[in-house]
Amino acid sequence: MAHTLLVAGTASHVGKSTVAAGLCRYLADCGVSVAPFKAQNMSNNARATPGGEVGVSQYVQARAAGVAPSTDHNPVLLKPRGDGESQLILDGEAVGHFEARGYYDEHWRDALETARAAHERLSRDHDVIAAEGAGSIAEINLHDRDLANVETARFADAEILLVADIERGGVFASLVGTLELVPDDIRDQVAGAVITKFRGDRALLDPGIQEFEERTGVPVLGVLPYDDPGLPEEDSVALPPVGERSVVGHDDGVPDGDSITVAVPRLPRISNFTDLEPLAREPGVRVAYVPPDASLADADAVVLPGSKNTVDDLLALADADFGDRLRAFDGPVVGLCGGYQMLGEAITNADIEGTGDSDRVEGLGLLPVTTEFSETKTVEHVERDLDGVGPLSGASGTVEGYEIHMGDSALTGEAARPFDGDGAATDVVLGTYLHDLFNNEVARDAFVRNAFEAAGIDPPAGSRATSGDPYERAAGLIVDHVDLGPLGLPDR
Template sequence: MKGIMIQGTASDVGKSLLTTAICRLFANEGWRVAPFKSQNMSNNSYVTIHGEEIGRAQGIQAEAARTEASVWMNPILLKPRSDQQSEIILFGKSLETMSGRGYPNQFYEKGIEVIHSSLEYLEQHYDVLVIEGAGSPVEINLKSRDLVNMKVAEMADVPVVLVSDIDRGGIFASIIGTLELLTPEERKRVRGLIINKFRGDMNLFKDGIKWLEENTGVPVLGVIPYIEHHGIDAEDSLSLPNQIPRYQNREIDLVVLHLPYVSNYSDIEPFAFEPDVSIRWVRHGDEFGNPDAVIIPGTKSTINDLDYLKSVDIDRQVKDFAHKGGFLIGICGGYQMLGEHIIDEAGSDTGVIGKKVEGLDLISGQTVFHPVKDTNRVKGSILSRNKRGQLLVEGYEIHLGITTHPESEQSFIQLENGRTEGYCNEDGTIIGTYFHHLFHNDDWRNEWLNLIRKSKGLTLRAPIYAGHLKEERFDSLAERLKENLDWTLLKEISFESEG
């Protein structure tokens, strides 16, 4: 199989971003390239054209590769719903919820079978695979049941490039330690090193490169500079500080609640392109301040995260903010929190059948959790009473709960299938919706921001079409990588197993 596997010395060393850039570089040369991550653990997901759920990183990597994202690119997705349990998404559909202890013992053989079938499919339909690992390949307590690192490299029979993050320090120890903990056969697969997130003068690291090559026998393929605010969707919440810049002292102060089980936080990323908007991720009540707008994002565990907001006094501040006419939007789980009650009828949110909790009571209605998840790509038009007009929007839904309101309440979106969705009060200050990627609709995002600007006496602005910049961001990232990477050697390594 032609391909390469990108592994790392730790989590958040930049594997996903480098995989994205490599996919674009191969695509730019005319190769049919596919990303692959056998098992992903993330609450930031992506809905395929067929309404199936995969890791968001693989969906974005497919876009960079100029191909349609599919479940074959991420057949196993684990979505943490507590410290002990994760929902298992198999080939895009929810299978069951397992404990961290039970999963490797009960699912390993099935996982191997799933990975085999996925690799066979991708090999038949693509020229090159760019495979991403997870965390570190030498977590000794996990290696015997590995479904995502060296076992996958062996199954695909591809060479490995090891990536390390120099910004966090300890890079020499992390690389040497990782290589030493590999078996001799695994060690042979490592054909290159990449030093990522470098700051400063690269000439000052020449001695470091020489030392690594002499002491490992592995070539350093490149030293990649620290790329801030690259605009490529993140995979996990470790990347949030770098993915979404927290500009200070801008005209609009936007607070996003940093929930413990926050999901699909890529919903917020388009605000980074707005020159008058600062984004503040808030965890505790004493950080709330006096924002102009508040967003409650999606969550993998609505009730647990609502309990968290109550425990840190943010629930009271959000209610006070809304009652004073502040602009508040709840997305998916955040929408569910806005209602009067949440009932876990099936136990699918908390594991406790029939559990009922009080919501924020900012809108009429309640949410009931059922056992079957609703996952769809959706399109529709905005409904409102505040003369914002009929704006077309598109996005996707991923939710277990069903939220109902009295018939007298105003819906937010008219969907293409005739169904109405969400809630919007008369003046547009309180909105709840299951519509993920709502803010990626540039015209609507601008309309909402202009309502806030008008309320503050600020100058109204024309839309910024951040969505149109995606291809430019992919190409810019790829070129930045190519400038600092021995691309010719990496391709040679990728094609070693050909034939």
């Protein structure tokens, strides 16, 4: 039986994914056979594996651990689709759409057994399992059905590493309160705590740490400085709320006047927005998430992201008259997955999503494409030969990524097919089902170059800013700032 360490949190977005990824890479570097695990994930940022879909964090953690991503790493995935309903995916396969009560009443036991079986398979093949919890382990209203935290701690007999974010304030109250509310039967499994996102003089924390340890008997094993290793975000908590504008980009020293803005409509049901993160890391590129009713006057390019409910998000754009502004826009436009479907002339069989009142919904009309929805879901890793046209003109080579979508898109008029006969493109508009498109340097460079040219701005001189391997940076946070000895793991 593998040694399981559960990285649990006092709340959502406290750094659990980064800590788990750092542990995976560090242990792999030490020659330890390690695998990630998250019994139940709720995220619309998914990745394709040979067996089906998994959450992006477990996909990333598997890469950090040096193992092939598998549905065993995230056996239960819930993909929110609005109105309190989520798509349930077990062992990588979609089971159906359920409201929370229906899931807990009818399917939670199946989910528990699916997670338990996946953990047992991983335990047979690895020495250590770096499990990640979800949200807070102290949600007392969910303790009888908390699969990612409480049940994982039980069936895996896991040691628990409690993670708390000091940037939110009240970090010691969060830690103490969480320990007070953890179920009694797993309280003794809490082996230590880690404080994340700290800025300033570490010595100022010492009095608080000492009193916390005296009160609880739980050691603080590390204080991680505020740092973003560059790992993909797991969910939309990292994005601005619908209706607000936010600009994402690193501090590259390029003046705003010498930069370009890539506008991304903040769809109510946005998914796989990690597709935009490689652009935000480019010097002189600002990725702006804008409300659907926002002006595009200050945009130099537009990217329509994926959507968990393409029809509902398309209707939201129509209600905001986004299509009129996009048709008047003269810069490069790219649609990814659901965004590609929206750029077409229409979506048929639209009621298969269970939204809207019509079988046919009119698209934005920028590409001569019609999409027909079907019950069959495509989930696969793909490689394509890119013959760059339109927003990717000048690009040539092999690109890879993944597809997760329902339905197929067919040409209704004249357009280029830039991806081995897939996708569609005109002089300024391109659509593709290929997620991770901009992770491919050949595609990213072409898009950025064409966007700068369309804006009449010279690209910044010099080489691309780099921040190092994100897996190694995450591992460095663990190695430099966490005492792993009490967890029974190799220490430094």
